[in-house]
């Protein structure tokens with residue numbers, strides 16, 4: 001199962017430009033190509049300093065990073081929640097992603113029309129958010145009427161749901177996203193089952209010109225709107241990143257140095273997107289391959305083993321675990337073993353970010 005981040009925003013915000021340029025973000029993870037599933041779905045390697053550190057010590061034949069999938073979701077305009085433009089297709093696609101990257105236009109360009117006439121991040125964000133909220137309101141209201149009907153014929157579960165649903169309805173009618181709502185676990189579960197668009201983790205991508213990169217006139221507007229939602233803002237210079245995508249790896253590094261940057265904004269976007277999903281990374285070093293794997297925080301050892309191979313979950317015996325930091329300090333597995341740094345963990349062990357695992361299993 002892959003984790004997906006949907007790129008949304010108004011037309012001509014630079015979504016496709018950023019999506020296409022994501023292919024160049026492989027700079028830090030050599031030899032792992034951007035893989036296009038189709039024109040608007042692509043898989044990118046997640047930049048990972050720790051993996052590079054491990055590779056330097058272990059010198060494996062092959063290094064495989066973990067990946068994140070991006071979707072370039074087209075078609076949001078005012079009225080999308082009522083099916084305007086590509087509204088229905090848009091809503092269907094965004095329902096299927098795990099997190100959302102909202103691209104906001106913060107660049108002026110005479111040759112690129114703005115559907116609403118001018119650069120105005122505040123207005124643009126509001127338009128997009130309003131459509132998402134309206135779509136969610138429809139979802140909740142449908143569920144309320146269904147639950148009310150079932151409660152009338154004596155369904156206790158449905159009548160218990162109604163107060164929570166009403167709370168979500170009130171929140172959305174006030175123009176607020178569902179994810180800000182604090183409900184008890186029972187309520188959270190109901191919300192989760194509704195798959196609300198405004199319940200998904202979200203980050204903003206401010207697509208800027210080189211001029212705006214220095215001035216931050218519009219970026220500061222995006223930041224001001226993001227702050228109360230505790231959402232991250234990644235500043236990307238879309239056309240610059242697209243130019244960079246054409247360069248070789250060495251040229252890219254040189255280019256970044258000239259700009260006074262340490263990494264491409266797209267790498268940052270991938271990193272932030274990954275963090276947003278509440279995922280952790282563990283590593284395996286079996287045979288010639290060093291590999292990073294992704295699981296949701298809170299995953300237990302057998303299920304993590306199941307990511308590698310279903311047989312490993314079924315026949316799970318135990319996991320031998322060392323944290324990446326401890327391994328990097330010792331620099332050798334056999335030395336780590338001698339020092340007793342490798343722990344033996346059972347099926348209830350919860351995987352920690354940065355664990356290096358060796359799974360023992362029956363075949």
Ligand SMILES: Nc1nc2c(ncn2[C@@H]2O[C@H](COP(=O)(O)OP(=O)(O)O)[C@@H](O)[C@H]2O)c(=O)[nH]1
Pocket residue numbers: 009010011012013014015016017018107108109112207208209237238239240
């Ligand atoms: N000047 C400038 N143009 C950009 C930038 N990002 C995208 N564009 C241009 O804006 C137009 C629309 O971009 P596109 O990525 O197709 O927007 P989308 O509709 O959101 O997918 C294209 O002609 C891009 O070349 C940018 O940062 N600066």
Ligand SMILES: [Mg+2]
Pocket residue numbers: 015016017074
């Ligand atoms: Mg596009």
